[in-house]
Amino acid sequence: MDKSQSKITPVILSGGSGTRLWPMSRQEKPKQLLSLTEERTMLQLTALRAADDALFDAPFVVANADHAEIIVEQLAAVGVESPHIILEPFGRNTAPAIALAAVAADPSAILLVMPSDHVITDLQAFHDAIFRAAPLVADGWLVTFGIQPDGPETGYGYIRLGADQAAGVHAVDAFVEKPDAARAEAMLAEGGYAWNAGIFAFRADAYLGALERFQPDMLRAVRTCMDKALRQDNIIRPDPDCFADSPSDSIDYAVMERAERVACVPVTMGWSDVGSWDSLHDISVKDDDGNVLRGNILALGTKGCLVHSDGPRIALVDVDDLIVVATHGDIMILRRGDSQKVRSITEALKRK
């Protein structure tokens, strides 16, 4: 889409719960609504990434109904005016969430689907990738943006890149499930793979056409619940009973892995899904001692720590490589490198 073409419509998915960033991220205020990497929240940063009104129309934000108020507040606070906010009565995974926006948008609208909780530090690279995808998107292709791997990550799905369709745009040969370590190493060594980051571009009608073919029940449920939606100002509340009829599935399984004319634009843009406290430490600017400190923190002789507090003052002396997070009356302490163990805490607390 060169700049003379119609503008792009951002679709921001804010349905996740980000449990791996417990205790900061919780059902009532998940990761995307938090300030983790800077003063602005992940949602605000996402919206601002597609806020240049020479290029972008007002976004659709598909979110948990419980977060309506805070989402409106956060977007207004960074000058994102008149977003269309579609409030899911409950989560049905990404395929129906995107369908809600695709049904609400103009059929010819070019949708840029973005999770609301990722970091992208090289905005120009992101925009360039979007422009590279433009001609195929206009032609009805479903495009995914693939992250150039910089390690044998086992936490992401991979995309095997096929033949060039245009400069820097590949047909997708295959989607590969989250691999084990050996398989991840092999793909990295072989080359020609990208991480699936869940960022997509397509025309609304192209997506709905694919749903019609592969997920007719989903499309029917989504169309019906949007027909019966309550609308007030820019807020759309799909009918819960009809939305409940939709199967729950990810866009990857429901559509991308089945459709033809699926392309991938590999891009290096300082991307991170901030998938854990360790990942947050990795991507954050550190002080001279390798610490990342947010909140009221006194760190004496402390090295390599991530310390986040949104309330209590935390004083540390001569401790190394800890992750300490204090919020909501909870304090979590574990070693850096162990942040996957957050799950053992949340599971133990559930059992209690």
Add this chain to the structure above:
Amino acid sequence: MDKSQSKITPVILSGGSGTRLWPMSRQEKPKQLLSLTEERTMLQLTALRAADDALFDAPFVVANADHAEIIVEQLAAVGVESPHIILEPFGRNTAPAIALAAVAADPSAILLVMPSDHVITDLQAFHDAIFRAAPLVADGWLVTFGIQPDGPETGYGYIRLGADQAAGVHAVDAFVEKPDAARAEAMLAEGGYAWNAGIFAFRADAYLGALERFQPDMLRAVRTCMDKALRQDNIIRPDPDCFADSPSDSIDYAVMERAERVACVPVTMGWSDVGSWDSLHDISVKDDDGNVLRGNILALGTKGCLVHSDGPRIALVDVDDLIVVATHGDIMILRRGDSQKVRSITEALKRK
């Protein structure tokens, strides 16, 4: 004092601030008013140590005026009825504090002076020591109870034991200031020394007589401020202006090191002054992993930690040998063995 003699009058000193147990211990609620070793507070444990009314009269508690209410509450909660509470308008160290009680008490009363923030686990040994001291106390001696050293501690003053005055009761040869490590080792090797724990027994008139001789200004100021004291129920408020005239000094410097007829009863009674978080870990009952956990704590794979919270829930995974204390909107984290570094925190916070 055999049991047929007059009862003993406990004098509990509650003027300290216990800053080494920051952030739990603070000016407004110092160490002695906290539950550190069990559900009961240090003050309650101290009072209960001398609450057998076959042996003890109602205690005098000399305390900071700011703590009047909480002291009355805490004592009532463990059934210590009608304590005499003397509220210092400000601290003047131990010699004047004890003098306030000695002036208020019957001149022939036998006073048992106890800091309010120590642990004594062997109550029988303590009582036995008191009985051993009885004849000399009745005869006008000033008696101090010395702790049998179990290591070359540099944090306490030492007492060099002199000739036996009675079974298990020694004249005091000398008081030794807090030693350096080499001197402490030497005293331990030589034997015949005890730690000065600040626990004393004497007749009120013997103490006042010593003050008259060595600290006439102190005695005059204390007598005057008690003459002008406000008294309501069992609460005595010495006149602040007159109390301000008293020199500030410890009983050791002001009296014990100068007086003749000073005796020491060495005793092994599971004593600790709980002088630091490390010391609290040392004396506490530990779980199978060497942890001491108080409050709402979830410890997974955690070893050798002391974790105290009086509010927030603390979750730890696979960390070892940490001291974590959460209270009052403050969280402190340091390594076990480093608890003397609490001071570097409180000093850094002051500078801020």
